[in-house]
Amino acid sequence: MKVKSPLEIYKYLPKTNCAECGYDTCMSFAANIIERKVKPADCPFMLEEKFKDKLMELEDLTSPEIKEVVIGVGKNAVTIGGDDVLFRHDLTFFNPTALAYDVWDTMPLDKLEERINTIKSYTKFYVGNFINLDMIAVRCVSNDPLRFKEVAEKAAETGLPLILVSFSPEVLRAALESIGNKRPLIYAATEENWQEIARLAKEFEVPVVLYSKDLATLQSLAVTFSEMGIQDLVLDPGTEPVGKGLQETFKRVIQLRRAAIEGGNKKVAYPIMVVPMTAWLIESDKLSTTYWETVVASVFIVKYADIMILHSLEPYEVMPLVILKTNIYTDPRKPVAVEGGLRTINSPDENSPVFITTNFALTYYTVESDLVSAGVDCYLLVIDTEGLGVEVSVAGGKLTASVIKETIEKEKVTEKINHNSIILPGLAARLQGELEMETGMKVLVGPVDSGRIPGWLEENWPPK
Amino acid sequence: MGEEKNSIQDLLEFFRKLNVKELHNVEIEGDIEIEVDLQQTPIFELMRAIGYELGMAGYHLMNASKMLGYPVEVFFQPPQVAEVPVQVEKEVSVLSELIREKFEEPKVEYPGVIEEIVIGATKADGGTRSNVVKVGGEKSLPFYYFDALMPNTPKVTIDVFDMPITLAKAVREHYQDVMEDPGDWAKKAVKEYNADMITIHLISTDPLLKDTSAKEACKAVEDVLQAVKVPIVIGGSGNPEKDPEVLERAAEVAEGERCLIASASLNMDWERIAKAAKEHGHVILSWTQMDINNQKTLNRYLLNKIGYPRDSIIMDPTTAALGYGLDYAYTNMERIRLSGLKGDKDLAFPMSSGTTNAWGAREAWMTGSPIEGDSDWGPREYRGPIWEVITGLTLALAGGDLFMMMHPGAVAVFKEICQALYGEKDIRLDNIEQWITLEVEE
Numbered sequence: 001m002k003v004k005s006p007l008e009i010y011k012y013l014p015k016t017n018c019a020e021c022g023y024d025t026c027m028s029f030a031a032n033i034i035e036r037k038v039k040p041a042d043c044p045f046m047l048e049e050k051f052k053d054k055l056m057e058l059e060d061l062t063s064p065e066i067k068e069v070v071i072g073v074g075k076n077a078v079t080i081g082g083d084d085v086l087f088r089h090d091l092t093f094f095n096p097t098a099l100a101y102d103v104w105d106t107m108p109l110d111k112l113e114e115r116i117n118t119i120k121s122y123t124k125f126y127v128g129n130f131i132n133l134d135m136i137a138v139r140c141v142s143n144d145p146l147r148f149k150e151v152a153e154k155a156a157e158t159g160l161p162l163i164l165v166s167f168s169p170e171v172l173r174a175a176l177e178s179i180g181n182k183r184p185l186i187y188a189a190t191e192e193n194w195q196e197i198a199r200l201a202k203e204f205e206v207p208v209v210l211y212s213k214d215l216a217t218l219q220s221l222a223v224t225f226s227e228m229g230i231q232d233l234v235l236d237p238g239t240e241p242v243g244k245g246l247q248e249t250f251k252r253v254i255q256l257r258r259a260a261i262e263g264g265n266k267k268v269a270y271p272i273m274v275v276p277m278t279a280w281l282i283e284s285d286k287l288s289t290t291y292w293e294t295v296v297a298s299v300f301i302v303k304y305a306d307i308m309i310l311h312s313l314e315p316y317e318v319m320p321l322v323i324l325k326t327n328i329y330t331d332p333r334k335p336v337a338v339e340g341g342l343r344t345i346n347s348p349d350e351n352s353p354v355f356i357t358t359n360f361a362l363t364y365y366t367v368e369s370d371l372v373s374a375g376v377d378c379y380l381l382v383i384d385t386e387g388l389g390v391e392v393s394v395a396g397g398k399l400t401a402s403v404i405k406e407t408i409e410k411e412k413v414t415e416k417i418n419h420n421s422i423i424l425p426g427l428a429a430r431l432q433g434e435l436e437m438e439t440g441m442k443v444l445v446g447p448v449d450s451g452r453i454p455g456w457l458e459e460n461w462p463p464k
Numbered sequence: 465m466g467e468e469k470n471s472i473q474d475l476l477e478f479f480r481k482l483n484v485k486e487l488h489n490v491e492i493e494g495d496i497e498i499e500v501d502l503q504q505t506p507i508f509e510l511m512r513a514i515g516y517e518l519g520m521a522g523y524h525l526m527n528a529s530k531m532l533g534y535p536v537e538v539f540f541q542p543p544q545v546a547e548v549p550v551q552v553e554k555e556v557s558v559l560s561e562l563i564r565e566k567f568e569e570p571k572v573e574y575p576g577v578i579e580e581i582v583i584g585a586t587k588a589d590g591g592t593r594s595n596v597v598k599v600g601g602e603k604s605l606p607f608y609y610f611d612a613l614m615p616n617t618p619k620v621t622i623d624v625f626d627m628p629i630t631l632a633k634a635v636r637e638h639y640q641d642v643m644e645d646p647g648d649w650a651k652k653a654v655k656e657y658n659a660d661m662i663t664i665h666l667i668s669t670d671p672l673l674k675d676t677s678a679k680e681a682c683k684a685v686e687d688v689l690q691a692v693k694v695p696i697v698i699g700g701s702g703n704p705e706k707d708p709e710v711l712e713r714a715a716e717v718a719e720g721e722r723c724l725i726a727s728a729s730l731n732m733d734w735e736r737i738a739k740a741a742k743e744h745g746h747v748i749l750s751w752t753q754m755d756i757n758n759q760k761t762l763n764r765y766l767l768n769k770i771g772y773p774r775d776s777i778i779m780d781p782t783t784a785a786l787g788y789g790l791d792y793a794y795t796n797m798e799r800i801r802l803s804g805l806k807g808d809k810d811l812a813f814p815m816s817s818g819t820t821n822a823w824g825a826r827e828a829w830m831t832g833s834p835i836e837g838d839s840d841w842g843p844r845e846y847r848g849p850i851w852e853v854i855t856g857l858t859l860a861l862a863g864g865d866l867f868m869m870m871h872p873g874a875v876a877v878f879k880e881i882c883q884a885l886y887g888e889k890d891i892r893l894d895n896i897e898q899w900i901t902l903e904v905e906e
Contacts, residue, residue, distance in 0.1 A: 104903065122839045125838050141901045220562050240892065245892040246885065259568065268567070282893065298853075314842055319841060323827075332791065389788075
């Protein structure tokens with residue numbers, strides 16, 4: 001954003017310190033705008049007519065360096081772009097890389113439906129949430145506008161945002177006339193077809209990808225489109241999947257983003273698209289190509305791609321990529337901890353086991369979801385280890401016998417059970433003796449991975 | 465395409481000989497008609513178009529009008545513009561020519577330079593290695609060759625243990641036949657799996673395992689030095705009481721070979737380890753638990769209290785697996801590297817990553833998801849290696865220089881992607897736009 005200090009924002013605010021925004025003072029609100037935790041419009045007064053001009057000015061001053069572009073409509077709409085920094089520790093990255101998976105219009109109908117369904121239904125549980133896939137990219141192979149339109153309609157039924165892929169304006173138009181109101185992203189305007197594509201973008205008010213391997217041409221396209229009043233742009237600098245081509249692709253992506261954020265070149269301050277599926281142009285076997293597409297995608301999830309088009313739906317490719325993007329786009333400023341305390345899982349009674357874990361969010365949600373999924377009736381005693389996992393908190397003295405004892409007493413655990421025993425995580429086995437001494441309870445050592453709790457219970461529960 | 469038949473050997477073979485061929489049956493989309501056809505453009509639409517252009521710079525208007533073949537003057541008459549029907553919803557004017565721009569390539573120069581560290585000693589330097597391995601020496605962020613050439617690609621050292629250990633199935637099957645003998649294990653890792661270096665972990669010394677004496681354990685070091693001629697890393701068991709003694713002895717046994725001693729850590733008698741490593745001419749691994757300030761502290765101790773030479777320190781800021789804290793590891797390493805490049809000499813050393821940690825992630829080794837609602841995880845023999853590759857690759861992009869790895873397929877893919885980003889692969893694929901019309905065989 002253009003402003004760097006809360007003071008610069010403060011002067012636009014009402015200065016009433018009314019606290020209706022949830023912050024005590026307007027200065028505090030301003031500081032949180034700098035950190036992009038709130039927006040100017042979150043101040044109720046700024047929405048009043050008399051502040052209209054100030055709000056507009058402030059929104060301009062505080063808008064992110066990289067333009068945010070919305071693709072799709074409704075609850076599945078995806079926002080891409082919006083970054084302000086080159087390194088996540090300087091703030092955080094915003095809007096995780098959107099992953100679009102391809103279908104094409106010459107697929108047999110049954111394969112097409114199966115593939116669309118796989119994309120639509122993919123879920124991976126991670127840190128308390130289910131991650132899904134973001135979009136479908138519909139490619140025109142037939143060069144038949146009608147056929148393309150029909151396949152696009154089918155993909156649109158999922159409610160997922162679409163990317164319509166063809167260099168042919170006629171083909172794109174056919175689909176847009178049917179589903180243009182769903183705000184698909186159209187791919188792509190080039191040095192050859194840009195006028196016709198610009199017409200479509202304006203007529204249907206849809207975001208558009210500009211494509212060129214030459215960054216000067218790409219910037220020329222961006223300036224020209226912007227000049228025509230088309231601001232919802234995405235830049236594709238071309239993805240060469242191998243060798244020196246890949247090396248140069250890396251350079252183009254880095255340079256585009258650096259120019260926009262550090263070099264102040266607003267002309268290219270748009271989201272970047274990378275197409276790892278170009279790996280499928282390499283003649284090879286399926287496994288090798290899938291691996292290669294995965295590593296190419298990984299490079300650009302780490303380095304600045306805001307949206308990408310992928311082909312392989314093999315779970316061993318999809319899963320690491322969705323987790324990588326979640327990791328890289330996790331806000332490093334937020335503590336990843338849940339509250340300590342005693343939780344009930346399913347329907348425990350006085351005979352149910354009590355498991356101990358830490359309050360590191362990843363640890364907690366993994367254990368909790370494992371227990372819920374396996375239908376284990378139990379208590380889960382969450383120890384406040386200041387957000388550290390089991391192994392680290394044992395080593396760092398945050399998970400100790402005395403801390404566990406305190407929590408047991410505070411939560412009155414022994415009043416809820418009749419067996420006077422408690423189960424340590426396998427990675428905290430070394431606390432067993434001391435914990436028995438401190439609490440007088442029977443202390444069992446559970447498995448190293450909570451996924452193995454059901455099997456462990458069969459052999460070890462009830463305690464002998 | 466017969467996915468099931470693919471062995472890891474096929475994969476290795478593929479990445480060794482990555483060969484790009486022309487595709488067939490793919491038509492290139494292009495040469496699309498872009499001229500505006502005046503015959504098909506209704507006159508009122510043109511009017512509206514030009515009217516809109518009035519709000520823009522004059523030359524755009526001129527261009528747009530000329531393109532359409534109309535005399536410009538006609539459209540400078542405000543009354544006519546005002547009469548354009550407003551009920552038409554869509555605005556479809558476009559410029560007639562591309563506004564030509566130049567893209568200025570940013571260039572970043574840092575004041576600092578990362579130390580280049582040589583591991584291993586050949587005969588000329590009093591050792592018995594056939595080659596040395598160099599890491600570090602960067603003046604830019606990793607693979608930012610457009611800022612400054614990266615002098616060395618990331619290197620891989622494969623883990624070998626001095627006793628059979630529990631390994632994920634996908635890893636174990638590649639080492640099952642050699643796990644009884646660290647020398648054979650090391651030989652296989654170098655000859656068949658292309659390791660740049662070997663790490664021998666003396667884990668049997670752990671009092672909770674075999675509690676092997678330092679003297680006894682160091683026979684494995686000698687075995688490995690005999691078995692392979694690449695430079696080696698010597699690691700302890702991680703036991704803070706035992707490691708100082710074990711690594712002191714190992715440093716003595718391997719004198720002259722310029723090994724990497726892994727490691728000096730604040731939670732043990734680092735001074736004893738570092739002194740021994742220095743005395744016998746080794747490189748020291750400065751290991752901290754994901755904390756840039758502790759890393760700086762330990763490095764300063766090594767430099768100032770021990771007088772460790774700057775050309776003999778490598779850092780291990782700790783590696784967490786993909787999905788299990790990789791974001792912390794990434795950012796920690798990235799911050800350390802940026803600090804080094806910006807001139808903090810206490811942090812200007814190459815970095816090592818214990819990438820094998822990736823196998824701790826349940827997604828890498830479990831047969832399937834224990835969580836209801838998860839989509840199928842796919843076969844674990846493919847999942848595990850990719851987990852190791854991505855963990856390593858992400859940290860290579862943060863500035864990692866040396867990677868401790870295990871799965872041969874992961875090593876091959878990791879090296880391949882690093883070499884491509886480094887520019888070592890002089891191949892290129894033309895007509896990449898063909899992906900748009902590609903019919904992928906399933």
